[in-house]
Amino acid sequence: MTLRAHIVVARGSLNLDVWLNAAPGEVVALLGPNGAGKTTILRCLAGLLAIERGSIEVLGRVVDDPSTGTFVPSEQRSCGVVFQQYLLFPHMSVLENVAFGLRARGADKAAAYDQARAWLGRVGSEGLERSRPDELSGGQAQRIALARALASEPKLLLLDEPLAALDAGTKVDVRRELRRHLTEFAGSAVLVTHDPVDAYTLADRVVIVEQGHVVQDGTFVEIAAHPRSAYVAELVGVNLLTGSMMGGIFAVDGGATLVVAAEDVDGAAIAVIRPQAVSLHASRPEGSMRNVWTATVIDVDHRADRVRVRLQGPIQLTAEITAAAADALRIKVGLQLWAAVKATEIAVTLN
Amino acid sequence: MAARTVRRIERSLPWPAFALAVLAIAFFALPLVGLMSRAPWSDVGSILGSTAVRQALKLSIVCSLCATALSVLLGLPLAWLLARKRFIGRSFVRALCTLSMVLPPVVGGLALLYALGRRGVVGQYLDRWFDVRLPFTSAGVVIAQTFVAMPFFVVTVEAALRQADAGHDDAARTLGASSWYTFRRVTLPAVRPALVAGAVLSWARAFGEFGATIMFAGSLPGKTQTLPLSVYITLDSDPQQAIVIALLMVAVSFGVLVALRDRWLGGGERAT
Numbered sequence: 001m002t003l004r005a006h007i008v009v010a011r012g013s014l015n016l017d018v019w020l021n022a023a024p025g026e027v028v029a030l031l032g033p034n035g036a037g038k039t040t041i042l043r044c045l046a047g048l049l050a051i052e053r054g055s056i057e058v059l060g061r062v063v064d065d066p067s068t069g070t071f072v073p074s075e076q077r078s079c080g081v082v083f084q085q086y087l088l089f090p091h092m093s094v095l096e097n098v099a100f101g102l103r104a105r106g107a108d109k110a111a112a113y114d115q116a117r118a119w120l121g122r123v124g125s126e127g128l129e130r131s132r133p134d135e136l137s138g139g140q141a142q143r144i145a146l147a148r149a150l151a152s153e154p155k156l157l158l159l160d161e162p163l164a165a166l167d168a169g170t171k172v173d174v175r176r177e178l179r180r181h182l183t184e185f186a187g188s189a190v191l192v193t194h195d196p197v198d199a200y201t202l203a204d205r206v207v208i209v210e211q212g213h214v215v216q217d218g219t220f221v222e223i224a225a226h227p228r229s230a231y232v233a234e235l236v237g238v239n240l241l242t243g244s245m246m247g248g249i250f251a252v253d254g255g256a257t258l259v260v261a262a263e264d265v266d267g268a269a270i271a272v273i274r275p276q277a278v279s280l281h282a283s284r285p286e287g288s289m290r291n292v293w294t295a296t297v298i299d300v301d302h303r304a305d306r307v308r309v310r311l312q313g314p315i316q317l318t319a320e321i322t323a324a325a326a327d328a329l330r331i332k333v334g335l336q337l338w339a340a341v342k343a344t345e346i347a348v349t350l351n
Numbered sequence: 352m353a354a355r356t357v358r359r360i361e362r363s364l365p366w367p368a369f370a371l372a373v374l375a376i377a378f379f380a381l382p383l384v385g386l387m388s389r390a391p392w393s394d395v396g397s398i399l400g401s402t403a404v405r406q407a408l409k410l411s412i413v414c415s416l417c418a419t420a421l422s423v424l425l426g427l428p429l430a431w432l433l434a435r436k437r438f439i440g441r442s443f444v445r446a447l448c449t450l451s452m453v454l455p456p457v458v459g460g461l462a463l464l465y466a467l468g469r470r471g472v473v474g475q476y477l478d479r480w481f482d483v484r485l486p487f488t489s490a491g492v493v494i495a496q497t498f499v500a501m502p503f504f505v506v507t508v509e510a511a512l513r514q515a516d517a518g519h520d521d522a523a524r525t526l527g528a529s530s531w532y533t534f535r536r537v538t539l540p541a542v543r544p545a546l547v548a549g550a551v552l553s554w555a556r557a558f559g560e561f562g563a564t565i566m567f568a569g570s571l572p573g574k575t576q577t578l579p580l581s582v583y584i585t586l587d588s589d590p591q592q593a594i595v596i597a598l599l600m601v602a603v604s605f606g607v608l609v610a611l612r613d614r615w616l617g618g619g620e621r622a623t
Binding site: 075090 | 516518519521522523524525526527528529530532533536537540541543
């Protein structure tokens, strides 16, 4: 394990008590609502906040353990952090920002600048060496912040809402690049986000944090299939389908196609379909709906007045219907029925 | 290229406010006019050239610069402590360290005398063990000036440090920078305008210091008699000289303020 942590700390009204592990090369997403304690977890891991109980171990080395009085200060932890607001040093050029970590550790100027230039190249920001942070766009600042964190060769990379401050168009590009860098990064990474699409596309494993506690832990697909609470269902219980867009048709990886209302986007994409938007029918539905297919029920999950139905077929997804509707359809595992989704209920985001 | 017409929308000030503002300007300008109206213009050259004035000017400049240096050296760590560290009694310490801003300088001088004077709490040991006597020396002038001037530096820099994003310091630490490296390379540059502004303010305060100096260091020509003291002393014996020295002080202070104001004190472009 690169990271093994049990973090107990109180901050205001928040009582944080979480267990968190990460294997080498693994990207773990902390997903949860605002105020759940995600950023506090990152600050503890980075050594910017001391834990009150528990312990934090990075690559077998204990960096924080109140019971033995161990506390390794931030600057000796080798944790690279990409902060939500990026926090680039405003009085330094981009090159000086990226070289900062190397210079701080005593590298000589020329060597540090050479390495910093190489990192700028890797994040596709050549030519910005002399720019000041206040001259950068959001996407550029994000890339520089990532280069700055990676340049000091951290063992653990921590990213706090790395895409939250970006507009929708930039976000897609930056997310794609970020995924590439995370794949290349040898150490573990912990990523804080409240966007299920980010968690789905960037992370190997998702840890759901709610009010200071881990409520569920697993791959995105596992959690989406079996959300342990209504809250988790709401948060990650959306159907995410990878595929590609072409002329208003979304081709799901695996062969099936969906008609989508977005016609001006082309390329690799993710379709987001809320389970409530999937309707189930005993016979082929009449009407204008163009996304209709037959499916087999493989799992039924009753929760209060709602029923989540997992479907297998040309398109695998989960539908959420009322208990009354489930009764009327006599929903049970193995049942064959018709599923339908309106084109306007499918949101597409480029991947 | 055709000349561009820039249209400006002037926000009009209600005329009573405008009149009061003009009155305020007159209030500051009139005393200067008064001084200048009484100045012996034909003798200015010879008075300025006299040994007494040259001595006082040199002493004033050297002492006020020393006091500024001391204020920066001690005041910077103090401002950082007050701005960034939480400790019990912080507001008490802050009040204590800025008390001399509001204290009558004469009281400050008296207090210094009982602390660092020959029979003072600490002064008696300085005298007995190290043979150091501060009162009535040029070093005493520097001490008195620092005592009243340093708070101006501390208050200015502390405010800037509070405003500066401590997140940048955090970012530096996660990148492997020691606290000293972070302070030097990240914290200080972020508050540079305030450092300069604070230093200028405390220099101006030291340069014009009178009350604490005369109490603690006396008024020995060439040794502790700075320009403000010599204005006061010579007013009876040689009013002409007093006026010339007064104008000299106005010129020096005004010159420094005008030269630095646009760059550092928020007159022109402001670092955000």
